[in-house]
Amino acid sequence: MNPVCEEMNSRPLIELLEVSKIYPLPSGDVVALDRVSLIIREGEFVAIMGPSGSGKSTLLNQLGCLDRPTSGDLFIAGKNTREMDDHELTGLRLNTIGYIFQKFNLIPLLTAYENVEYPYLMKHRKPDDTGHVSGLLAMMGIDKALAAHKPPELSGGQQQRIAVARALVNDPRILLCDEPTGNLDSVTGGQIMEMIADLNRQGRTVLMVTHDPAVAEYAKRTIVIRDGRIT
Numbered sequence: 001m002n003p004v005c006e007e008m009n010s011r012p013l014i015e016l017l018e019v020s021k022i023y024p025l026p027s028g029d030v031v032a033l034d035r036v037s038l039i040i041r042e043g044e045f046v047a048i049m050g051p052s053g054s055g056k057s058t059l060l061n062q063l064g065c066l067d068r069p070t071s072g073d074l075f076i077a078g079k080n081t082r083e084m085d086d087h088e089l090t091g092l093r094l095n096t097i098g099y100i101f102q103k104f105n106l107i108p109l110l111t112a113y114e115n116v117e118y119p120y121l122m123k124h125r126k127p128d129d130t131g132h133v134s135g136l137l138a139m140m141g142i143d144k145a146l147a148a149h150k151p152p153e154l155s156g157g158q159q160q161r162i163a164v165a166r167a168l169v170n171d172p173r174i175l176l177c178d179e180p181t182g183n184l185d186s187v188t189g190g191q192i193m194e195m196i197a198d199l200n201r202q203g204r205t206v207l208m209v210t211h212d213p214a215v216a217e218y219a220k221r222t223i224v225i226r227d228g229r230i231t
């Protein structure tokens, strides 16, 4: 069966039902997401596009449970996140979702190796003695010498490779990327996109915000958002 058909039949991994996000400001409420409903199936690769300020990052933050909706329901793997307490949400973020950001968001005082090991430590409560962290770094083209460096000493492309390794360390089913190539030159950006596309081919569900049509080409489906609504 071709993979697209398989995805049509696979079960919903993420489901949004009438999700709104309102930021109350002294100057008035900002409706960043306006009753968005959306189904993402296991194995999909979806690009989220739209003008600046349209609600792309807000949507990704909801999908990643980094924030709770003002109203509406968000289901992940069949569970309503509204019914989860903070402990359960932390577990979901640690085990099920990997995050990749435009500005890499590495911890500057830790080495590359320690950055990747950090979510592993949070999960397993002990250092990695299995070689898993080094293996992931090697897979991303970061050798032992580079892994001993701190992020400010490394190039943007190297930092994003480390961020991808960090996102993968607890083997998440879902990968969320917010403008993953936004701070990279086009050659380096293309390499990062190849890596992300490979991760999708291996079965991971990928949701990616981008304003770059060439980057969105890597995805199999594109969602456009305007003024907080899916068009």
Ligand SMILES: Nc1ncnc2c1ncn2[C@@H]1O[C@H](COP(=O)(O)OP(=O)(O)O)[C@@H](O)[C@H]1O
Pocket (backbone or CB within 6 Å): 023, 025, 030, 031, 032, 050, 051, 052, 053, 054, 055, 056, 057, 058, 059
């Ligand atoms: N923490 C916040 N407080 C108040 N308003 C916010 C906040 N985050 C985003 N917004 C507003 O919500 C809208 C959508 O923002 P965002 O999701 O960041 O858009 P995009 O990622 O598409 O550029 C914008 O009008 C933005 O100003």
Ligand SMILES: [Mg+2]
Pocket (backbone or CB within 6 Å): 056, 057, 058
């Ligand atoms: Mg944004």
